[in-house]
Amino acid sequence: MFSMSVLVTFIHQAIMQGIPILYGSTGEILTEKSGHLNLGIPGIMYAGGISGVIGAFLYEETLPSRDAINPVLAVLIPLLSSILGSLLMGLLYCFLTVTLRANQNVTGLALTTFGVGFGNFFGASLVKLTGSEIPSVALTNTSQFFRAYLPVADKLGAFGQIFLNYGFMTYLAIIIAFVSAYFLRKTRKGLYLRAVGENPATADAAGINVNRYKYTATCVGSIIAGLGGLFYVMDYACGVWSNEGFGDRGWLAIALVIFAVWRPDLGVPGSIVFGGLYIVNQFVTGLPMRDSELFKMLPYIVTIIVLIFTSIRKKRELQPPEHLGLSYFREER
């Protein structure tokens, strides 16, 4: 059914679809390992994306002409503003849930409402607010640097297409995922972080600064997730912001956390599977439009099956952190 070239395109697109989800899920895994279920991830990814867009937009506005763009600044400015945007979101979430011990589900959902609203609002009004003369936000000029790949990729046929034909943020996502996996499983700090998520009282008694671990994990997690939003706008969408374009990828990222059984390294193949499931309907020939809607259900159904399966098997390595979703107060018994 699939010819070779179609298969190559399919894999390429599955990876492109998977990368934003991978960023989101790596960030969420780090956060959840500290015992915090951050349902604000979709909002944080929106905020990360739009902050990058705002940074790039303001930078492009200062340029005298299209060619005057400096490649290093064109990458650094959106990257840093995206990091700043999602860091602020992460800090807000931490302040409310760690310091003020607010309910995590409610705070997360409020953060998603806020972040999505923030993204859509500035995405639509950026041009109007800055009094610019451009009709809409299309940062193709900045985007070319995010999309740049090794020229040799084109000459290597299928291999180049599948492995080399991506912008730097794709590789960054995979590197971050593996580094996070290494951090969680092999380092002392990773062990401490897991201890905080499993049982904060015990960790506290062992002399671990629980709140510091919670803050750091959640903020770093938010930054990583926010990069997913930036990747989506700058690389996948070629620098064109469209409202609601990001869709439900934030929730898919949370689904991927379960699918990858809280292991960032398993998130890498998992994200490609999710990306593939997300677009497989476009590759099945002769499929009526409506059936493709059923195909889009697949990632969620697969996640539910994994969730059920792991809860039935009760294998300790496959479980969510013990204290996920509960806030910690030292004086509470």
Next chain:
Amino acid sequence: MADTALKEKKVHEPLFHIVKRSGLIWYKAWLIRIFAIIAALIVCALVTMMLAHQNPIKVYQTMLSGAFGTQRRIWILLQSLAMLLCVSLAVTPAFKMRFWNIGGEGQVLIGGLATAACMIVLGGKLPNALLLVVMVIASMAAGAIWAMIPAVFKAKWNTNETLFTLMMNYVGIQLVSYFSMVWEARKGSGQIGIINQDTKYGWMPVLGNYDYLLNIIIVAVITVLMYVYLKYSKHGYEIAVVGESQNTARYIGVNVKKVIIRTMLLSGAVCGIAGFLLVSGTNHTINTTTADNRGFTAIMVSWLAKFNPLFMVLTSFLLVFLQCGANEISTKFGLNKSFSDILTGIILFFIIGCEFFINYQIKFRHSHKEVQ
């Protein structure tokens, strides 16, 4: 004060520490909440001023006129209030049991889908009154089944319900999107359009000239029933005990599994009713945005009201008022409609944050005497 602090500095004691309050008198708690809302409104006005370049009084005026400006606006406000309240009531019994049902969105949509299916398939084949009864039953059953699936797994294998119900939302949304295409009005539109527009089969009757009056009355009745159910019935008591401690519940002979499944059936059924009211009583059509994120907003409404159905009227009013007001601001000052989400977010952060000051107390160094 400064002197004593200096003298005692040798003893290492943190500047302040946090103590759990044993309980705050209700009016003090509400005073803190009202204070938080006022602070939030000030921040909202500042944000609006920055973005729309209007003075704050004008911003508030616009918000008020957006919510109450005309008779029609008041009706729309009440209708949105009723719908949000209905979903909030639905998720509340589950929350009281500490079962995080964030699948309200999906349960409402599936209930609405069942209603729409009855309208399309059975419209004209049954007498209208009977059709309406069938629709109510179908929507309640659909919502209940959607909620029961995660509940059964939670009860039997302790499967994480937050994540399970979250995933069920998107399965539900895709199902609606599929059936929108199966029953599409014009080929290729992917929209069902107004169902039975000419015959009005399966449309909820209109009381007097008021489109939404019946919806509002039904939700008011559900509110009272839910209040009584949670506060005075044996079931309500069992829910509260299971929520406090499953071990205690087991000890006093409550069948925890049964309570979990039964409560989620109720939760889903009420969500189904909300879906029915939205499809049959309001929109007369269904699409993926029919639930309009109410399933998620309802969680905040319910939590802010401390799971008390009567307070929920107030909290859902606050959120609906904000939405109507912010929508008016965005149309009047030419801002994007997502502006209301930003304002809602800000207010929620303040209210969420203020709960801390209700539940905890900050004791400063050497202030024991004053506190006592």
